[in-house]
Amino acid sequence: MFERGKKDDGTDEGADFRSAAPKRSAEQSSAGAAGLSGECAVIGRSIEINGDVHGNEDLRIEGDVSGTVELRNSNLTIGKEGKVRADVYAKSITVDGTTEGDLYASERIVVHISAHVRGNITAPKVGIEEGAKFKGTIEMDQDAVEKALGKANMKAAKPGERPVARPGEPKIAQKDLVREAASGTGPQAGAR
């Protein structure tokens, strides 16, 4: 359950949390500093945003963002230089930098060793690398996660827009989470 594992297809799941992070975003680490990217939007380290950030593509934040970050169906990476003082909603969130606010993800949240997170985490799957700074609450109860995400979507959705978690959409079942944990795959396995 807690050991490095192989995925069902025989590939190595990896020993650390980088395997759980969205791969495309991870590949953009060097591009982040330049503020330019091919497939992943980047808020560069010299950019400061006070307000709400919305979008439908993967985003990497290396700058300073205050307000709300909402990427309903996309992946967000907060890079090592990134400072986010905001409530964040995304499909998955990977934190290498600093966040102050609540993090909501419909799939998973991964907090790496360089991260400093103050706030609450709500996601069906959560991984916190040993040594990461985190103080707050972690909500993993599937029912509570869905309820919180529903509320968050309602709060964040603009009039006429659909919420993220629509009835009938595939959901990550608790049993799948347990199966992944038991098999040693998934973000909760193999911190070291």
Place this chain on the structure above:
Amino acid sequence: MGRATARAPIELPALLNAPLFRQLVGQLDGASRRIVLDLGAASTPMLSLLGRSRCRVEIADLADEGGIDRLNSEAPANELVALAASLLPEHQSGEAVDLAFCWDLLNYLKPHAISVLMSAVAARGRQGMLAHALIVYSERTMPGRPGRYVPTEDLKLLDRAIPAAIIAAPRYSPEFLGSNLGKFAIEHARLLGNGMQEFVFRLH
């Protein structure tokens, strides 16, 4: 809490068999929602274990940012009470805590700090909540900073702490703990193979 006496790395037990811990987490079923307060740092193995059940986990990470030293200070009682409450995560949901993991943190707190901290924990708990703790009992010394315990697949505890200077252990007795835990009382106690005493406290 005590004075450092040496810098030599000490040998830590590879695995700690803690039956009361195993019993507690074994009682976390998948049907009932539980609120768990972890006074230590977040770890993925612990989250993975608690993720099997319907848990909300509150992470205090007391050893971070000098929390232990601040609690051990000689500040006025009312300030310490406020400090202890502030060191715990914000309690927004209003749901009462069912289970707290103290790990070995109490060894690093002075008696008055133990009382203050456990009172703050009790203020968040439901009647009957349980708290688990590991107290250095047989040995006269202990590592200079708290351990980083993570559960293994077979529910033993692995201490991943970096070796530190050793210091004198307070060796709190069951009698002492029984009279310094506020509304908590000792429910179970068991001497472990490494000389630690494992406790489960119950909030009355």
